[in-house]
Structure formats: structure tokens, C-alpha cells
Amino acid sequence: xxxxxxxxxxxxxxxxxxxxxxxxxxxxxxxxxxxxxxxxxxxxxxxxxxxxxxxxxxxxxxxxxxxxxxxxxxxxxxxxxxxxxxxxxxxxxxxxxxxxxxxxxxxxxxxxxxxxxxxxxxxxxxxxxxxxxxxxxxxxxxxxxxxxxxxxxxxxxxxxxxxxxxxxxxxxxxxxxxxxx
Amino acid sequence: xxxxxxxxxxxxxxxxxxxxxxxxxxxxxxxxxxxxxxxxxxxxxxxxxxxxxxxxxxxxxxxxxxxxxxxxxxxxxxxxxxxxxxxxxxxxxxxxxxxxxxxxxxxxxxxxxxxxxxxxxxxxxxxxxxxxxxxxxxxxxxxxxxxxxxxxxxxxxxxxxxxxxxxxxxxxxxxxxxxxxxxxxxxxxxxxxxxxxxxxxxxxxxxxxxxxxxxxxxxxxxxxxxxxxxxxxxxxxxxxxxxxxxxxxxxxxxxxxxxxxxxxxxxxxxxxxxxxxxxxxxxxxxxxxxxxxxxxxxxxxxxxxxxxxxxxxxxxxxxxxxxxxxxxxxxxxxxxxxxxxxxxxxxxxxxxxxxxxxxxxxxxxxxxxxxxxxxxxxxxxxxxxxxxxxxxxxxxxxxxxxxxxxxxxxxxxxxxxxxxxxxxxxxxxxxxxxxxxxxxxxxxxxxxxxxxxxxxxxxxxxxxxxxxxxxxxxxxxxxxxxxxxxxxxxxxxxxxxxxxxxxxxxxxxxxxxxxxxxxxxxxxxxxxxxxxxxxxxxxxxxxxxx
Numbered sequence: 001x002x003x004x005x006x007x008x009x010x011x012x013x014x015x016x017x018x019x020x021x022x023x024x025x026x027x028x029x030x031x032x033x034x035x036x037x038x039x040x041x042x043x044x045x046x047x048x049x050x051x052x053x054x055x056x057x058x059x060x061x062x063x064x065x066x067x068x069x070x071x072x073x074x075x076x077x078x079x080x081x082x083x084x085x086x087x088x089x090x091x092x093x094x095x096x097x098x099x100x101x102x103x104x105x106x107x108x109x110x111x112x113x114x115x116x117x118x119x120x121x122x123x124x125x126x127x128x129x130x131x132x133x134x135x136x137x138x139x140x141x142x143x144x145x146x147x148x149x150x151x152x153x154x155x156x157x158x159x160x161x162x163x164x165x166x167x168x169x170x171x172x173x174x175x176x177x178x179x180x181x
Numbered sequence: 182x183x184x185x186x187x188x189x190x191x192x193x194x195x196x197x198x199x200x201x202x203x204x205x206x207x208x209x210x211x212x213x214x215x216x217x218x219x220x221x222x223x224x225x226x227x228x229x230x231x232x233x234x235x236x237x238x239x240x241x242x243x244x245x246x247x248x249x250x251x252x253x254x255x256x257x258x259x260x261x262x263x264x265x266x267x268x269x270x271x272x273x274x275x276x277x278x279x280x281x282x283x284x285x286x287x288x289x290x291x292x293x294x295x296x297x298x299x300x301x302x303x304x305x306x307x308x309x310x311x312x313x314x315x316x317x318x319x320x321x322x323x324x325x326x327x328x329x330x331x332x333x334x335x336x337x338x339x340x341x342x343x344x345x346x347x348x349x350x351x352x353x354x355x356x357x358x359x360x361x362x363x364x365x366x367x368x369x370x371x372x373x374x375x376x377x378x379x380x381x382x383x384x385x386x387x388x389x390x391x392x393x394x395x396x397x398x399x400x401x402x403x404x405x406x407x408x409x410x411x412x413x414x415x416x417x418x419x420x421x422x423x424x425x426x427x428x429x430x431x432x433x434x435x436x437x438x439x440x441x442x443x444x445x446x447x448x449x450x451x452x453x454x455x456x457x458x459x460x461x462x463x464x465x466x467x468x469x470x471x472x473x474x475x476x477x478x479x480x481x482x483x484x485x486x487x488x489x490x491x492x493x494x495x496x497x498x499x500x501x502x503x504x505x506x507x508x509x510x511x512x513x514x515x516x517x518x519x520x521x522x523x524x525x526x527x528x529x530x531x532x533x534x535x536x537x538x539x540x541x542x543x544x545x546x547x548x549x550x551x552x553x554x555x556x557x558x559x560x561x562x563x564x565x566x567x568x569x570x571x572x573x574x575x576x577x578x579x580x581x582x583x584x585x586x587x588x589x590x591x592x593x594x595x596x597x598x599x600x601x602x603x604x605x606x607x608x609x610x611x612x613x614x615x616x617x618x619x620x621x622x623x624x625x626x627x628x629x630x631x632x633x634x635x636x637x638x639x640x641x642x643x644x645x646x647x648x649x650x651x652x653x654x655x656x657x658x659x660x661x662x663x664x665x666x667x668x669x670x671x672x673x674x675x676x677x678x679x680x681x682x683x684x685x686x687x688x689x690x691x692x693x694x695x696x697x698x699x700x701x702x703x704x705x706x707x708x709x710x711x712x713x714x715x716x717x718x719x720x721x722x723x724x725x726x727x
Binding site: 122124 | 221227271273274275277279573601604605607608610611612614615619622623624625626627629630631632633634636
């Protein structure tokens with residue numbers, strides 16, 4: 001009887017010690033959920049969700065303080081993936097206009113070199129210096145439109161990225177399947 | 182010695198239709214008044230235009246420079262004037278326009294000075310660079326820049342396979358090339374073998390081309406092998422042919438070089454011969470024009486030849502012709518615009534008519550018969566990939582190794598429900614590629630955003646530190662001044678004050694007020710009286726106070 005109790009207690013203590021050690025040694029530093037949500041968000045850093053960037057929005061979602069349908073660039077696809085990740089029903093994406101992908105373009109003849117757009121760009125995709133012409137690095141531009149309001153001479157416009165031979169995608173063979181129906 | 186073959190699973194045997202175009206020799210296309218040369222003719226980054234409208238160019242002059250690693254050069258097919266560098270119709274399934282150099286021929290066809298290469302003496306890296314500048318790309322259809330494939334990059338390549346299978350129906354350009362120019366192909370293969378440093382060289386040719394087999398067998402040196410492989414589509418697929426000839430399977434997602442095998446098309450070997458032995462860049466290729474045309478044949482057409490001219494050279498379409506296919510009927514695509522030119526990837530132009538190419542019957546639901554899986558030469562399960570691609574569940578489609586699909590079309594060919602399976606796989610692949618691209622740019626944006634935040638934070642911190650430092654310095658100077666400089670200042674002030682006081686004292690002592698001098702005795706008496714009274718009053722006040 002005593003032996004049995006001692007054995008059980010011994011096992012319990014050993015297990016407890018291992019668990020205690022593991023909880024300290026293998027502790028997860030950050031909330032991994034935030035990282036997972038952030039990985040789904042499109043990283044335009046546009047602030048249309050009402051948060052100053054994608055990471056703060058991800059943090060708010062993780063805390064349950066924000067709805068998952070506040071990200072227009074992510075679109076319905078993004079909502080679906082967030083809903084899948086969080087195990088919730090996907091809320092409607094209604095009222096969320098899905099714009100085609102675009103990049104900002106500076107009319108370099110009009111630019112006065114005020115640097116206001118450079119300061120507003122969340123991804124440092126604008127090159128230039130005070131009283132020097134500015135230009136946008138198109139490959140880095142996320143199309144967030146944050147540089148549009150600060151420009152005092154309205155020389156920045158959004159240009160929709162046109163499909164070319166390199167970015168063209170094969171279409172869903174819907175027309176072929178419709179005939180079958 | 183006969184090599185033991187290792188048949189791959191699946192495959193189909195569609196009607197060959199080779200006889201239409203393989204009977205007559207390759208015809209040289211006459212010099213045309215105008216050529217349209219696309220800058221994107223190969224896998225990878227498009228070439229960068231080196232000319233602009235109005236420039237004079239010579240035949241073989243580089244008009245597009247390779248940009249980046251996976252890229253190769255583009256050359257002027259003849260001498261003349263550049264009319265424009267603008268988007269034009271190109272042979273692409275999208276029908277979209279792409280940047281092209283339009284050249285108007287001056288009729289002289291004057292070439293630049295072609296310099297043959299001393300390839301045995303040249304450093305392999307220098308030789309590859311020259312091949313890059315010569316614009317060589319795989320002519321089998323994938324148009325991967327050849328100089329990269331000629332670089333073993335640390336991997337030991339022991340076997341070089343020359344792909345002359347030409348398994349797609351209708352196409353006969355490699356067949357004619359092997360029959361007519363076998364010796365020159367072998368000269369090109371020698372260069373390949375030298376650059377790759379491999380010993381074994383095997384030509385794989387389908388047994389429906391006995392003349393080509395005979396021509397090559399007669400031309401090869403003793404240390405090369407020509408192997409007849411059974412006619413079974415798609416034996417000309419790189420992975421299928423290397424398995425067929427060596428029995429070595431290329432791992433999923435891998436390249437043939439992972440198992441020490443490199444595969445080149447025979448046409449590429451021929452253009453390598455021209456590049457190295459004649460110093461001539463890739464200016465032309467052999468193209469089959471066949472189907473419902475007056476005179477099906479193979480043409481040596483310069484890169485940039487408008488397909489409408491090529492069609493006209495074959496006598497034009499016969500009455501009843503509908504549209505055209507670029508490439509073979511299995512893997513090719515519909516030509517959208519006949520103004521599109523011959524590029525390095527265009528090996529065949531087929532004119533369709535309703536008898537030869539009946540309309541595909543309407544697709545019916547999948548009955549899960551598994552015929553597609555039996556026909557798949559890549560050992561995949563097309564029906565599984567189809568369901569998930571159709572449902573846009575791309576992750577699961579990828580789980581069934583969608584990217585090992587070579588889009589050969591065997592599954593769609595055998596499907597009793599006539600489902601266009603390959604269309605779904607192409608759709609799924611391009612969606613997945615786009616998502617991957619988006620993921621990459623999102624990751625980059627995240628990184629840049631985080632760095633900007635870090636930078637702003639750092640700037641703020643640095644500014645604060647600078648201010649703190651400046652304030653401290655100010656304080657230090659004040660404190661240090663109290664001991665030294667400020668002290669001296671105070672001393673000086675004191676000295677001045679002292680001097681002033683001394684002067685005043687001196688003045689007081691030395692000089693009596695002038696108004697008390699020379700007074701009348703009456704006035705003096707009055708003063709004395711007043712003084713006495715003051716003293717009295719003072720004493721009184723003191724007394725009363727006291």
C-alpha cells in the first residue's frame with residue numbers, strides 16, 4: 001500500500017517537474033496567433049481598417065477587439081482565410097469595395113519636393129529629398145494611397161496595374177463546363 | 182549495343198500526322214520586308230531593348246541585352262532600320278501584346294562580323310557568357326536559357342541526352358533537321374559535352390523517324406549512342422525520355438541535373454553549332470507549317486518572321502480552314518493574331534479545319550473511372566487534382582503534386598467525359614503562382630514597414646540622445662565656468678568696484694567742499710549754531726529712544 005502510494009507520488013512529482021521545466025524552457029515568446037493573422041493580412045499598411053498598419057490590426061483581431069472584415073485589400077478571400085484560421089463564421093464582405101491593384105505614380109513635373117509623401121509612405125517606397133523631385137519605387141509600392149492626401153500639389157495619382165504577358169493567368173475553364181451543365 | 186529501355190507508365194498514341202510535312206526538305210524563307218522581334222522570347226526576365234526607333238541595325242546585332250541571370254539576348258534577324266520598339270502581337274495564349282522591336286529590312290541583309298569561337302581553348306565560364314550573348318535558348322518549346330543548362334554548377338552531369346523524340350503529332354521540324362543536318366548537330370553536341378564535362382551521350386528518337394535515326398547513326402562518333410524509342414506520346418517529355426533511356430527517375434520538384442542527367446533538344450544543339458563554329462547568334466529556327474494548308478512543309482524562318490508570312494509561304498490555308506494552333510495539338514495553344522511573329526519557342530503552326538480538329542464534345546461530369554490516372558506519364562492522379570482545382574482548393578491540389586504535371590494532355594485525351602483537365606491544372610498553377618508572388622511582396626512590405634518603424638524609433642531616440650548630450654554639455658560648461666572663468670570675472674568686477682571706492686575715499690579726504698570756504702564770520706557762526714542744535718536734537722532723540 002505504502003509502496004504504491006510512494007510510486008504514484010514519485011511519478012506525479014517527476015511528471016510535474018518535467019511539465020514545470022517545459023513550461024519555462026519551451027515557453028512561446030509572442031502570441032503566435034498574431035503572427036498567423038499578420039501573415040494572412042496583405043501588408044499594404046493602408047490603415048483602412050482603422051488601425052495604424054497590419055500588425056496592430058492583427059493584434060486587435062487576436063484580442064477579439066476588431067472584426068475580421070475590415071480589410072478591403074484582403075478582400076473576401078482574406079476574410080475567408082481569417083475565418084478559417086479563427087474558426088469563426090466568415091462575416092459578409094459587403095460594403096467593401098474591392099479595387100484593382102494599383103501603384104502610385106508621381107507627376108514629376110508638378111512635384112515641388114516637399115517630402116510630405118515620403119514621410120507618409122509606410123514602406124519607404126518613395127525616393128527623394130527636400131526640394132528634389134520625388135519618385136515612387138513601383139515594385140515596393142503597396143498601393144495604400146496614404147501618400148495622396150498629404151501632397152500639397154496633388155501630383156500623385158493611382159495607376160491600375162495592367163495585365164501583361166508575364167502576369168497573365170489562365171482563366172477558370174467555366175465556359176467549357178457551362179456547356180456540360 | 183542496344184540499350185535496355187525503361188518504359189514509363191501511361192502515355193497515349195494519337196494519330197501521328199507526320200507524313201504531311203516531313204517529305205520535303207527544309208525550305209529557306211525569303212528575306213521579308215519587315216520583322217517583329219519580341220524581347221521576351223525565353224523563360225525568365227525579358228531582354229532590355231538596346232535600340233530605339235530610327236536606329237540602323239545589322240544582321241546579328243544584339244538588339245536586346247540579357248537582364249538578370251535567367252535571361253538571354255535577342256538579335257536583329259536582318260539589316261535595316263528600327264521602325265519602332267512597341268507592344269505588338271506575340272504568340273502567347275493570352276493574345277496580349279508584348280514589347281517588340283520592329284525592323285524594316287534594307288534588303289542588303291548585311292551581317293555584323295561573326296567570329297567563330299575557339300571553344301576548346303575558351304574558359305567554360307567565358308564560353309557560357311558568349312552563348313548567353315548569342316541568345317541561345319532551348320528550342321524544344323520551354324525556351325530556357327541554354328547557358329544556364331550548360332553550367333553544371335557543382336552538380337556532376339554524367340549523361341547528356343539529346344531529345345529528338347518529337348512525340349507530338351504533326352510536328353516534324355526536328356525530324357527534318359536530324360535528317361539533313363546530323364553532322365552539324367553532332368558538332369554542337371561536342372560543345373555541350375565539353376562544357377558539361379560528361380562522357381555518355383544518348384540521342385533519343387522515336388521509332389517513327391527511321392530516316393532521322395539512320396542519318397544520326399551514320400554521323401555519330403563511336404562514343405555516342407542513338408537509341409530508337411517506341412512511338413508513345415509523351416516520350417519527348419524531358420523526365421519521360423530520361424527515364425526511358427536510363428531508368429533513373431527525376432525526383433518530384435527536382436531537375437534532371439539532380440540525378441546527373443542533362444537534356445537538350447536536337448535543335449538547340451544545331452543552333453549551338455552555329456553559335457560556336459560560325460559565331461552566329463540564334464537568328465532562325467526550323468518551323469513546321471502543316472494541317473489544312475496548300476503545301477505543308479518545314480521552313481527555316483528567321484526569328485521575328487510574321488506568322489502570316491510563314492503561312493503564305495506554305496501556300497496559305499485551304500478553303501474551309503478555321504483557326505491556327507501554335508505548337509502541337511496536345512500542348513499548343515490557339516493563335517490569336519496572325520501578325521504575331523516566329524519566336525524561339527514556335528516550333529509548329531497548324532491550320533485547323535473541322536474534319537482534322539473536330540470540336541471537343543461538351544464536358545460531362547467526372548465518373549471517377551481512373552482512365553486519366555492510367556494515362557498519366559507523371560504518375561499523378563489527375564481526377565483528384567481536377568476536383569480540387571475546380572473547387573479552387575489549391576492547397577489540396579498541390580498536395581496531389583500538381584506541380585509535377587507536365588501539362589501533356591494525356592488525361593484530357595483519354596477522358597470519356599471530355600473534361601478539359603489540363604485547362605484546370607493550368608488555371609490552378611497560375612493561381613498558385615500569383616498567390617506565391619503576392620505572399621512574397623507582402624513579406625517584403627512587412628519587412629519594409631517594420632524597418633521604417635524601427636528607423637523612426639531610432640531617429641527619435643538619436644535625437645533625444647543628442648539633446649540630452651547637448652544639455653549635459655551646457656550644464657558642464659556652466660559648472661566649470663563657476664570655478665574658473667566666472668571667478669576671474671567676479672574678481673575683475675570686485676577690483677573695479679574697489680578702485681571706484683578708493684577713488685571716492687581719496688576725493689573725500691583730499692578735497693573739501695568749496696561752498697564752505699571763504700565764508701563770512703556771521704555765516705560760520707550760523708553754521709556752528711545749526712550744527713550744535715543738530716547735535717542737541719540727536720542727543721535728545723537718542724535719549725528718548727534709549
